[in-house]
Amino acid sequence: MDAMQRLEGLVEQLNQYSYHYYTLDQPLVSDKEYDLLYDELVALEAETGITLPASPTGRVGGELLKGFTPHRHLSPLWSLDKAQNEDQLQSWNNRAIKLIADYNSKNPDTPLPSPSYVVELKFDGLTLNLTYTDGKLVQASTRGNGAVGEGILAQVKTIKSVPLTIPYHNGTIEVQGEGIMNLSVLAKYNETALEPLKNARNAAAGALRNLNPRTTAERKLSAFFYNVGYSDGIQYSDHREMMAFLKDNRFKVNPYISYHDSFDHVVQELRLIEERRPSLDYLIDGAVIKITDMRTREVLGYTDKFPRWAVAFKFEAEETTTILESVSWNVGRTGKITPLAKVEAVELAGVTVQNCTLNNVGDIERKNLKFALGTRVFIRRSNDVIPEILGKVTEEQDGEEIVYPVVCPACGSQLEQRGAHLFCNNRLDCKPQIVARITHFASRDAMDIETFSEKTAEQLHDELHIHEPADLYTLNFDDLIKLDRFGEKKANNLLQAIEDSKSRDLGSFLFALGIPNTGKSTTKVLADHFCDLSAVMSATIEELTVLPDIGGIVAESIVSYFADPDMQAGIQKMLALGVEAKAPEKSAGPIADSFFTGKTVVLTGTLHQLGRDEAAKRLEALGAKVTGSVSKKTDLVIAGEKAGSKLTKAVELGIPVIEDEDEFIRLLNGEKE
Incomplete structure (x- = not known):
């Protein structure tokens, strides 16, 4: 009798889920949860020898919707084991x-x-x-x-x-x-x-x-x-x-x-x-x-x-449901306030998930999550990044309210909403912003200050009152040696790394500044085009938007950044303290008969022997143009390990792809194709 009751319960539950999934397009559970119940039903039917008339194991698809004309297939559409x-x-x-x-x-x-x-x-x-x-x-x-x-x-x-x-x-x-x-x-x-x-x-x-x-x-x-x-x-x-x-x-x-x-x-x-x-x-x-x-x-x-x-x-499911338990608010280096959701722990794509991104307050509103605390939500994980909440399982506003902050959770300053985002405008005295900006400035792709970490930035802020990247160049041995966990060797190593960073090129310096809406490829475009920091700082929106990959929003961000008196003062302070920010010298010219000369090339995935930065430099030295996105104008894609959507797009467009790194290096070295 217990087995029969379980059979009846599973059949009723699965049919309810199927109705919402196939007929109403309003799923109540994830595919992973449905499959677990379906497999239990299959096993129980095999064990008891009983298959109920309404069992979902006895049919292939769902019911027809009213309003559509039925069509009888000329040949059956089979399901798959x-x-x-x-x-x-x-x-x-x-x-x-x-x-x-x-x-x-x-x-x-x-x-x-x-x-x-x-x-x-x-x-x-x-x-x-x-x-x-x-x-x-x-x-x-x-x-x-x-x-x-x-x-x-x-x-x-x-x-x-x-x-x-x-x-x-x-x-x-x-x-x-x-x-x-x-x-x-x-x-x-x-x-x-x-x-x-x-x-x-x-x-x-x-x-x-x-x-x-x-x-x-x-x-x-x-x-x-x-x-x-x-x-x-x-x-x-x-x-x-x-x-x-x-x-x-x-x-x-x-x-x-x-x-x-x-x-x-x-x-x-x-x-x-x-x-x-x-x-x-x-x-x-x-x-x-x-x-x-x-x-x-x-x-x-x-x-x-x-x-x-x-x-x-x-494959292992990348999407499931869980309970939204709470929302906290984090401050980024630009002052943007980002909500972080804590969910009931759940296994997803091979890991245990407890935190999910919510992007911004606009995202919360669009996904009907304003009254979702304590309710079941869909979450999705992909690309080994923090999972995202997709929305509530039900449409009802039946949970507790997510309360948006009105003051900065770090410094207490009044927040401003710009578009879908909340911002703290106290950039000069809000610790998370300061620590994040200094950490970004010192990072590998920026000024590459070796051994520097977020923990170092926080210690320098708290104990030596370092409030902006320019302050790093005022540090001395006596300042550092008195800090906790700073011996002579560590102090000297950090000072030498800071000194070495003064000679980083213009592209790295521009990226280190953390100009809103700009990434490494954009700052490289700026450096290669203007070849001078003053020219970049005085560029107009019209001059910027003619450059590749720079649209109106990015151009406006660049102009606004360099028009800010505080940013200007920080840059001048760094230059006065010895930061060079010079464009690299132009090479004599590409090798005339290189395989890559004149080609537009995209690099994607991990290159183990060279690294993408070195590969890009070698390609440009041979007369290639290295870009960040695949289009019909792309001549060649170099795909390393775990190449992503750029490789997919290249295949779809029929663009030649080199996936063998040894072959790529042979071509770089001038060996025949």
Whole structure:
């Protein structure tokens, strides 16, 4: 009786979650939590031998929404069996190999080939089934229950990556793919949205199942295609042929697809995909492994629910839900006040999460989190950064209020709201701002003062009243030797490091100043163009906006910074104390026959032998132009270890990529390509 009650409870609970997830597009729990309950139900059904009529294990998809025209697929859209670890994956492969061997023993004259495999990304969006007749898109639908879906032709037509006509005109075909919203598109959409979207999956699903196609168009969705489910006039011998057909007919195919004769290589590829996952500009929750040979697929066939020739390998979830417990407020070097959320500890992407970012007060308002303390929220972790709160699980304002500060939590000064952010304007006497500015000034990419740390900056502020970077150049041995934990050696080393920093180049000095809205690449552009500190300080907005990667907001930040009397005084003080801030001398010119001469090059990922800074210098010395972003004007991308979204974009644009660092160094050294 206890087992039966648990079965009934799981079925009811999972069906409720499925209704909210698939039908209403309002998920109540994360995929990770749903999968745990689903796996428990599968195990309990196997143990008891009982499957209730309404069990979600007995169906493929969700219910139809009212308002959409039903569409019966010409060929079924199957779900996939899943493997959540390598042992389960190996079990799937062993079963497939055994079935192939059994067939070959009975059919020695027409044996199946040894299995080879294709590995594709498993996108986290909404499945699309497109119907083309005589080259024209005549219908588009959701998966529905696998046999009948919802007609969404008007919505799908708003996706620019979906071809409205294709070269193939010989009858009818159905093509399957996934409608997605890129993460960068989602972030830009949420900057101005009155109702921000919680995640990219729900954004895509909600747009495609919206009765107003204009709403779909506003989301700027994309789609990847990976299967021809039905054709009345063409057949393929293997998966490669089918993918070539899709590409030839202008369907967008994801570049991350690989073919393997060895199953060990399949496992290695899965590990690489999982490493690359945080750098992708779209959500994936795993990878799909398929046997490539079409005749083998036909022989292996299907179970009641799954093809025997394919399996989905699930990755560790990057999104889950937890309780928002409290919010604290931190002061940054520009005076910006940033909220930091403490949540109930939860496992996510292999780590225990207790803190999450909330960005700013505008973010709290947009995500309906103003009254969310003590309630359940969605959180997401990616790229090994602090997780982000995406929004409340429910729409009700049923939690305690997050109270915004009116005075600085560090110095007590009145706060000012500018746009979505709160600021403390007491930059000359607010300790966290001062310590952060001095720490940034001394950092490696800035003035590179060796052995300097945030702890050192805090000690110098508290005990020697160091209030700005210029004060570092007034320090002497007698000042330092009296400090706690400062012996003669440490004092002399710090003084020598400060002295050495005086000769840092103009680009490093400009970056060290911490000009709002400028990064290292922008300050390098300034240094290379003006070649003189005075010229940079007197530059106008018009002079700045003609430079690459400098828009109106950045130009205004630069001009405002150098117009500030306090900033001017600090810079003049440093120059008087011996800081040079000179532009590096121009080299004699690039090597005429260099492979890189005249090329626009982007560096991404970790270069172990050279480092990206040294690589950039070597490239520029050879006449290359090194930029920070990939575009159609990019000639070459150098991709080191754990290369991210820049590599993805380069592949999508068809830009040549060098991923072998040894090959890159050979080319730098003038060896032939």
